[in-house]
């Protein structure tokens with residue numbers, strides 16, 4: 790079941806960031822697909838672990854580009870990433886303790902992958918477009 794699909798509307802004009810966002814969509818879909826399924830605990834745990842690892846990679850990469858581009862809302866954007874990271878940590882803890890409201894996780898992932906990208910990441914496009922070459926980094 791694909792709940793969220795990365796489409797060109799989500800493009801921020803930096804191919805590597807687009808690829809990273811698309812992979813985050815894929816991880817979110819993997820979570821949605823297995824939540825509530827019997828015997829899917831291992832897949833869910835693995836996906837959450839991968840999400841944690843990858844979120845760090847992605848935020849670090851995005852922030853490096855924004856810093857290089859001298860983005861005027863850099864600090865604000867970084868703080869939003871930190872908030873999302875804290876929220877993800879909290880939801881993961883709740884999941885491990887068996888007290889997670891699954892709908893909370895779904896809503897968090899959906900709002901992150903749609904609202905944050907559409908409303909916040911899109912705002913850095915003009916600043917980043919001025920960079921002659923975006924920094925290279927891990928996918």
Ligand SMILES: [Fe+2]
Nearest residue numbers: 851905909910
């Ligand atoms: Fe962002």
